[in-house]
Amino acid sequence: MWKRNITGYVFIFPWLVGFVGLTAGPLLFALFASFTDYNITSKMNFIGLDNYKKMFTLDDMFWTSLWNTFYYVIFSVPLTTAGAIFAAVLMNQKIKGIKVFRTIFYLPAILSGVAVYFLWMQLLSPSTGLVNQFLHMFGIEGPNWLFDPTWTKPALILMKMWSVGGGMLLYLGRMQGISPSLYESAELDGANSFQKFFHITLPLITPIIFFDVITSTIGSFQIFQEAYVMTQNGTGGPANSMLFYNLHMWNNAFKSFDMGYASAMAWFLFIIIMALTVINLKVGKKWVYYEGGDGK
Secondary structure (H helix, E strand, O other), rough: OOOHHHHHHHHHHHHHHHHHHHHHHHHHHHHHHHEEEOOOOOOOOOOOOHHHHHHHHHHHHHHHHHHHHHHHHHHHHHHHHHHHHHHHHHHHHOHHHHHHHHHHHHHHHHHHHHHHHHHHHHHHOOOOHHHHHHHHHOOOOOOOHOOOOOOHHHHHHHHHHOOOOOHHHHHHHHOOOOHHHHEEEEEEEEHHHHHHHHHHHHHHHHHHHHHHHHHHHHHHHHOHHHHHHHOOOOOOOOHHOOOHHHHHHHHHHHOOOOHHHHHHHHHHHHHHHHHHHHHHHHHHHHHOOOOOOOOO
């Protein structure tokens, strides 16, 4: 038995080295740094909970960045999930040339991030952008998108909706694994398309929805590149409307060089994400359907 265990540890040793050196080690270092006054160049000075007190009582931008991030998460996660499911339903139809449309829908998910952000900056231009020109065709005056604090976050959510192809692929794979006999039985009972979707398709894709919601929530809380690129090196946009949590943390770490405070912010974000993930895992037992039954 011990020889078998040693063999197993030998095979996972490279992963263990990477985990300790690149994940667990930095994580613990950041935890310690969050209780210090640390700016990279000077010696760490232990200051206890001062960074956390500063976070909650002295830094007004902390609350602004936290609100901006929650706004983005609350709207982007449900919308992108629903959009991916809707696209998967459309791409699951048996029509000629459907593979071409699947490819077209998936392509935005693999495009380079920075290039996409510059593309959307052009598309959302108030005067020459294609989005406002399209709205103008219907007599609608388009907003100033990235220049109006009211519309900056909806603009980023719209941009996020454009790349639902990754989620679509997951849902499509699950939908194609559903037995056709279930739909045939429902048709014999007189079920229409909507009834088949809500009573067969939707329950059977709930494990994928569950996975997508958790990963999308984690990813949305980590929004950074969009705001950094589209607000000229992390200025936060008009009236700090795009000053997201990660961007504010980055500014503290690499502009102000207040690494101790940035580490405290990182750990607070970790706690938020961990708490929401645990809640999702608990609540998921009530609505996620597994074909094996009893959550298996």
